Amino acid sequence: MATTVTETGPFERLVKFHLSDDQINEAKKTAARKLAGEVRIHGFRPGKAPLPVIEATLGADRVRREAIDGLVPPALSEVLSDEDLRPAITPELESLDEIEGGVEVEVRVTLWPTIDLPSYRDRRIEVTNPEVTEEDMTVQTRRMLEQFATVEEVERAAAEGDFVSIDVSATKDGVVVEDARVADLLYEVGSGGFLEGVDPHLVGATAGMRVGFDGPLPSGFGERAGEIVTYEIVVNEVKERILPDLTDEWVEENTEFDTVEELSARLREQLSDVKRRAVSREFTEKALSTLRDQLDLDLPEPLVRAEMDSQVHNFLHRLEEADISLDDYFRATGTDREMFVEDLRAQAEMSLRNRLILEAVADAEDIEVTEEEMSSVIQALAARSGDPVGYLKTFQESRQGLALASDILRNRALDVILSNAQPVDEEGRPVDLSSRTTEERPVIVEALEDEEPGAGEVLATIVEEEE
Numbered sequence: 001m002a003t004t005v006t007e008t009g010p011f012e013r014l015v016k017f018h019l020s021d022d023q024i025n026e027a028k029k030t031a032a033r034k035l036a037g038e039v040r041i042h043g044f045r046p047g048k049a050p051l052p053v054i055e056a057t058l059g060a061d062r063v064r065r066e067a068i069d070g071l072v073p074p075a076l077s078e079v080l081s082d083e084d085l086r087p088a089i090t091p092e093l094e095s096l097d098e099i100e101g102g103v104e105v106e107v108r109v110t111l112w113p114t115i116d117l118p119s120y121r122d123r124r125i126e127v128t129n130p131e132v133t134e135e136d137m138t139v140q141t142r143r144m145l146e147q148f149a150t151v152e153e154v155e156r157a158a159a160e161g162d163f164v165s166i167d168v169s170a171t172k173d174g175v176v177v178e179d180a181r182v183a184d185l186l187y188e189v190g191s192g193g194f195l196e197g198v199d200p201h202l203v204g205a206t207a208g209m210r211v212g213f214d215g216p217l218p219s220g221f222g223e224r225a226g227e228i229v230t231y232e233i234v235v236n237e238v239k240e241r242i243l244p245d246l247t248d249e250w251v252e253e254n255t256e257f258d259t260v261e262e263l264s265a266r267l268r269e270q271l272s273d274v275k276r277r278a279v280s281r282e283f284t285e286k287a288l289s290t291l292r293d294q295l296d297l298d299l300p301e302p303l304v305r306a307e308m309d310s311q312v313h314n315f316l317h318r319l320e321e322a323d324i325s326l327d328d329y330f331r332a333t334g335t336d337r338e339m340f341v342e343d344l345r346a347q348a349e350m351s352l353r354n355r356l357i358l359e360a361v362a363d364a365e366d367i368e369v370t371e372e373e374m375s376s377v378i379q380a381l382a383a384r385s386g387d388p389v390g391y392l393k394t395f396q397e398s399r400q401g402l403a404l405a406s407d408i409l410r411n412r413a414l415d416v417i418l419s420n421a422q423p424v425d426e427e428g429r430p431v432d433l434s435s436r437t438t439e440e441r442p443v444i445v446e447a448l449e450d451e452e453p454g455a456g457e458v459l460a461t462i463v464e465e466e467e
Helices: 021-036 051-058 060-082 134-146 219-224 248-254 260-292 301-321 326-333 337-364 371-385 388-398 401-419
Strands: 003-009 012-020 092-099 102-110 123-126 150-153 163-172 182-188 210-216 228-242 421-424
Touching: 012 021, 012 060, 021 051, 021 060, 021 102, 060 092, 060 102, 102 301, 123 260, 134 260, 219 326, 248 260, 260 337, 260 401, 260 421, 301 326, 301 337, 337 401, 371 388, 371 401, 401 421
Parallel strands: 123 421
Antiparallel strands: 003 012, 012 102, 092 102, 150 228, 163 182, 163 228, 210 228
């Protein structure tokens, strides 16, 4: 088969090959049988009409097109194998032209990029110091006490953190907005959890005062959400939050501990755990992002589009499961389609660059996924699903074993990156994250559950355990 391969970009090739008339004529027989099974032809059982009858009934051109369509995929596979080309995504048919003696096919092939792997050993990654400060403890203790707080009416102007009892109504061009009237609502000033833009008008307000402002209707108003209306708020009362005194007696009465000292020790322990987990996530992300920043690489546009398509598919699936429309999502998040696409592209490019780095590390470290590892992960996912038997059956039918192996490989590569980096604080002092467990460390590349295979899927090798 006459073949030419033209480099049209660092990771893109234009493959051109010929299909002869002899190949096409031979393929017509298969095409005719396929078409004969799709149409009813008088006097013939389905799929049994001969080629001349099919050509006379459906047209010779249609039979020829069907034959060519059937020839292109296997012919392209043979060409790619011969030329040692491994597409990252499904090749795109550029043209199919009739020439003397057959047809000429042009296909654009996007290759999985190769990179110069930045050094991932002996690095120092600056992270936030996870040490619990006295200020942290003060904030945490106050948050706990606020759960037991009471409110008392005060004769003064409202400040942030106070509560106000208010009546709310709204109009649009002088017409009352239905369902926008609320009476005796107790609202915390400064919480930002009610109406957009209301807090500045309540700070400094006193009992009996009326305030008005223009603002959007909240998301609960469906199609009208975001519509600008005029709000009128009547302040009925201003109430101050009163926190209980933190004493041993109060602790013994309201908690599982006996003294303030015991309670504070437990709060410090919990806060330390929370901060350490947050710093662990920060360390993981920075360990990858600092490597991403060193990549001098323009990703192939078809590869980015394919990754975006995969992410959109999964995102819309999650919205559908939650019974949320895309427009509802836009209204609730304050985004629009342009912002959504921009964010999607950024996420797709970051995901692809992460994969490139992780796969390059896996290759450099000769990481292989064993059958034992695969079995262990599959069993864990099945147990987590709540329906182990059903999960295993679905997994086998979906043929996602290779994709899962690639996820395992990338996660092991991430472990190599993290184990070869030292987290330090802003003063350059080592930060101890040794208490991190596998469960605490965020998984950048998650094991497949119901995800569709995306762009650039790595074909990880599954090796058998040696006897």
